[in-house]
Amino acid sequence: MAEGPAASDSRGFGRAVRDAFFLLESGAAIVNHGSFGATPRPVLAAAEEWRRRMEAQPDRFMRTELPPAIRAAAEMLGRFIGARGEDLVFVDNATTGVNAVIGSFPLAAGDEVLTTTHVYGAVRNALNRHYRPAGVRIVEAEVPFPVSGEEEILAAVAAGFSPRTRLLIIDHVTSPTALIFPVARLAALARERGVAVLVDGAHAPGMIDLDVPALGVDWYVGNCHKWLMAPKSAGFLWAAPERQAALHPPVISHGYGHGFHAEFDWTGTHDYSPWLAVPAAIEFGAAFGWDIIRRRNHALLLEAVTLINAAWWTAIGGPPALLGTMATIRLPPALAGDGPADFAHARAIRDRLWAEARIEAPVTPFAGALWVRISAHIYNELDDYRRLAAYSPA
Ligand SMILES: Cc1ncc(COP(=O)(O)O)c(C=O)c1O
Known part of the structure; x- marks a missing residue:
């Protein structure tokens, strides 16, 4: 996918879009658009x-x-x-x-x-x-x-x-x-x-x-x-x-x-x-421009991956050319804990992310390790991913 504008140049996206158009709970870092989406008010x-x-x-x-x-x-x-x-x-x-x-x-x-x-x-x-x-x-x-x-x-x-x-x-x-x-x-x-x-x-x-x-x-x-x-x-x-x-x-x-x-x-x-x-x-998307949405979300995703990786130093699922607006990053030992890389342990970590930090992000076992998947859509901004990068279990 082509490089887009810098995600920091996201005037009109992020919180402004979220507050104007989405019903998403405020105060939460919802970085899981991928599972079930989120629908703006005019479409509802x-x-x-x-x-x-x-x-x-x-x-x-x-x-x-x-x-x-x-x-x-x-x-x-x-x-x-x-x-x-x-x-x-x-x-x-x-x-x-x-x-x-x-x-x-x-x-x-x-x-x-x-x-x-x-x-x-x-x-x-x-x-x-x-x-x-x-x-x-x-x-x-x-x-x-x-x-x-x-x-x-x-x-x-x-x-x-x-x-x-x-x-x-x-x-x-x-x-x-x-x-x-x-x-x-x-x-x-x-x-x-x-x-x-x-x-x-x-x-x-x-x-x-x-x-x-x-x-x-x-x-x-x-x-x-x-x-x-x-x-x-x-x-x-x-x-x-x-x-x-x-x-x-x-x-x-x-x-x-x-x-x-x-x-x-x-x-x-x-x-x-x-x-x-x-x-x-x-x-709804055409009013922003679908190409602009895709480029901005992709750019935001890459910035998010970079900042999380700078905190975790683990591994990213694939190179930027294979990423759209979602990416997986391997959990560091401090978050993965001592448990096995299985669905039950992944679920427990995910639940803690929400309970302790109001971060909604899926955690999945794959290839013998635990990975978090992040999504970037128009209502997200870098602060959502900063919260994940800064999280440490209570
Ligand atoms: C690759 C893939 N296939 C199928 C589905 C199922 O989508 P749905 O629950 O809308 O049927 C998903 C949902 O996340 C998916 O990621």
């Missing part, structure tokens, strides 16, 4: 307005207003990710999108699915649930961590293919390790071998300037409720045109057999307002 208001329209005349809304409104929102999201609106459908979240794809792509005993050791835990579970009973092998390419650069990622994944590999599932931005994977280059490796590619881009929209069709993949799943700042329950599934007919949502409803849009645009009665508020989220 847009969703509320859609709910008001729904409740004013539920029948009219569900039968006549909702279908074109979903398609209009898909058109606008399509423009944001470089795609045609007709090639994408909304889903409630990335988890649903991934389950739709793997549930629609049956494999036979002996076939292999390739992913990496950085795969999101819920996706690993879904692969086991869908494929293991059929005798499909799930192969996890061991991508080193910390990683030195793209070549190491490419070499690790290339070594994981076999003549039986049918599907490659790769993250665009990894969850436990916050690395941007070279998706287009990885997809090219798969295509050379006739392997289908699903990208889990849960973190990418709003963090990375996207041109989804140019990546050369079969399916791309993304979240709008993370870096795009849409209300929660707004994700999407893009599919190459030739993949759409065989793609079904995990929940089958009236549209079954009537095509891609009919199947996904109605999956039973629920609150569709988060999907319909996606255009408001795109517009």
